[in-house]
Amino acid sequence: MASTSTLTAHDLARLIRTTAPHAAADGLGLDVIDGIRFDSDGTHLHAVASDRHTMAVARARLATPGEPFARTVHGPDLAALRAWVDAHHDQAALTLATEAGRLVFDGPRGTLRIPVTDGEKFPDWRLLLHTALADVPAGTPCTRWTSTLWERWQHANSEVSTWHAGGEQPLIVLGTDVIGLQAPHRLRTPALDRADTPADALDTWKTSLGAATVQRLDLADAVPAPRRSTGTAGSTVAEMTEELLRQTLNATSRQFSAPSDDPGAGIAYTLSGVHAWAAYRFLNALVKADPDLAADTVGDLAEQLDDGALGEWAWEAAVEAGHDPQQWADERAQARADKPGTRDKEASGLPQATATTPE
Template identity: 40%
Template sequence: MSVTINAHQLGRLIDKVRGHIGSEYTEVLHGIRLDVDATDLHAVASDRFTVAAARYRLNADQQGQEPWARTIPASWLKTLREWASAHGGGDTITISTETGFVVFGAESTEIRIPVTDDQEFPNWRSLLTGIAANIPTKFAFPAVDSRMLARWAGTDDTLRVHVTTDLTALMVFGEDFIGAQMPRRYNGVGPSGESTFEEALAQWPTLDDNNEALADMAAEMPTEQKPRYSAADTIPDMVEALLQQTLRSTSDLLGAPSEDPGAMASYALAGVNAWSAYRFLAALHQADPRLAAQTVAELGEELDAGDFSESAWDIAKAAGHDPQKWSDDYEAHLKKNAEKRAA
């Protein structure tokens, strides 16, 4: 099983979808799926929230072959992209499969990438067809410049988009933000140069046309398999974790035995700290959403690394405190309590 593509087009396929690769916690999505059917070589990627598929039409003598698909692991993509770029854009690259490998071969070099032959991947054809099936026949279908879409990233907000009519601006709304983006004239599919949705969809006959097999994106995507004690690294996850800890600590405090003041104090302190952290995070998000998101992401990395206590010691010393005295005083406090319990 093999197909050919020039080095330039291979690089374009990778570039078009690599921004949609899933995280390391979703193994089946942590890479780019090469999917060959009777007419096209596809590169597909998904991060659970987006799905992107790019295609390259196979030469006539390669069409009609048996379909195959393999996932190129994310750890190999940088190497593969650089290898492709090292060749002339018109150089022919042959992509073939062997047991446990996808082999990319040029005239004088090759790169062998280990893969899992039977690794599953979401049925992207059914997912996209299922979404398209919900679009009204007369749906407005304006074209937008993909490079301009990146300009909305700086809002640091959840945006809602309303498509108005063909050749008129798209409206964009955030909680404290409003904007619009003008479309651009599309000179692609369609005899008039302005494609309708039906005409555009018709250019993808390889999508799944089995209406009974249509998949729902929210229901079909695999879940992230984060480590059990992985720290929250997004604002919604951190808010949920802090509020859960506040309520859990309150419940533990109410159920703690009155003869164990140490446990009661620990539960109370945990609840107070969780609630305080939530209030500070809410205030920071109100004042500077971008800084709040950055801080939560960095905090998640620090908590997962587990060396934050060492950092706290150094910061305390730099601030003019005496962390050694704190430690000695706390040890003396624990010893005193142990002696009381033994008496």
């Protein structure tokens, strides 16, 4: 086992609490970032999390330095780690160490061994921060914000535009039928109210970020977006609109090229096109009536389809709507058992129809 590092339970809990909201959700195809990366340089323990849209890095100075390491604790194991840390008194001394395929946490409440993948890749967070800070003119003063006020904008719209003149000027926020301002935070202690710059930030974090580099890496490019299967809906209104229109055109054009001896194929293409067009019309109407509700609905739908239990969702929805899905299943089974025209086809020697899935 590698040499151990030591820090308090309070510090480890703070690292997890600060970064966990930025980790990618489990099941979205972003396995490399669906957790927290614990990265020790021997002096500080860093916790890093990103979901491709945001990234947060928190650090705590180690009470007992140890050998550098970097391991990622993923979603399900992260919950277990969080519960274990919370069970300790704030000032309890916790030790961290690595062993083959494990990240080992030890404290007064016992030892927790979490499975990890040795050598697992993770976005280069140091290069990401260097790139972002380098894009800001070196002498640009910072503006301080009260972060607890940011949540007040969560119902303004799912997407908003902002402008900021800098310094002590307010942030201008613009959404659909929403416009507003947020004032910057002013420190009460004049001696501490200094103009921090990107150079100051780099100096403060120089032991963690290392030397500057000419290489560049942008957050959106750090982790490739997951490829969706053909059965997965878009996660935004724009993506869903495109897919529904594409499906409508594909289905309605292919109904004319369906096998002439298989009327079921043509019907399947027609129904697919009709349903895609109907979904597009409903979505378009919802966007005009309530853009936020449309965006939330599309996001929920994408998660349901990713879940892979569409039949279960539909069954429960049918019951809640007062229908009897079991009766529908029985009627479908009976129709297959006594399918019209089957005997005539058998007698004439025509090939039997096979199921066709529209593209």
